[in-house]
Amino acid sequence: MALSAALALGASAAAFRAAPELAGDAWLNSPPRTLAELRGQVVLVEFWTFACWNCRNVEPHVRAWHERYAARGLAVIGVHTPELDRERDLANVKQYVKEHGVTWPVLVDNGFRTWRAYGNRYWPAFYLIDKQGRIRHQRFGEGGYEEMEARIRELLAE
DSSP: OOHHHHHHTTOOGGGGSBOOOOOOSEEESSSOOOHHHHTTSEEEEEEEOTTOHHHHHHHHHHHHHHHHHGGGTEEEEEEEOOSSGGGGOHHHHHHHHHHTTOOSOEEEOTTOHHHHHHTOOOSSEEEEEOTTSBEEEEEESSOOHHHHHHHHHHHHHO
16 A cells, blocks of 8 residues: 555554564463564554553453454454553463453563563553554554554455
8 A cells, every 4th residue: 555545544654664573571371472473464562551440441342353353363462561560460460361351462561671662651552563564553542442443454454
């Protein structure tokens, strides 16, 4: 797609940068994943932390996207980056993931390596990565669920 056509769809030129690789302290629900191995799939990277109410409010939407589109090529990766000291405890993260039925891969990023690589500053934050490994859409905070789902479908269709 030409850049001008992409801009007409609401993407910015900055949104086409290569997605930084995933790096962290531990993986839950999955062996370690890399964007290189996920090439050819659409990847939704969500930065979250379990004590954040905004993150909890978006969780049902992330779950629905995972359930609806995983078989069609969407890989959801939750990047748990702590805001509070108790969120740094891996046992607490594991307990939350189990109790809340989070089944998609979760990267525990206590060292903020992936957070810094993405230049992220918000919880929750979403980065939608195309099949070639480029960030094509990003969203910060709650809302915009219909737009995000439309973007997911667009990228899956490419």
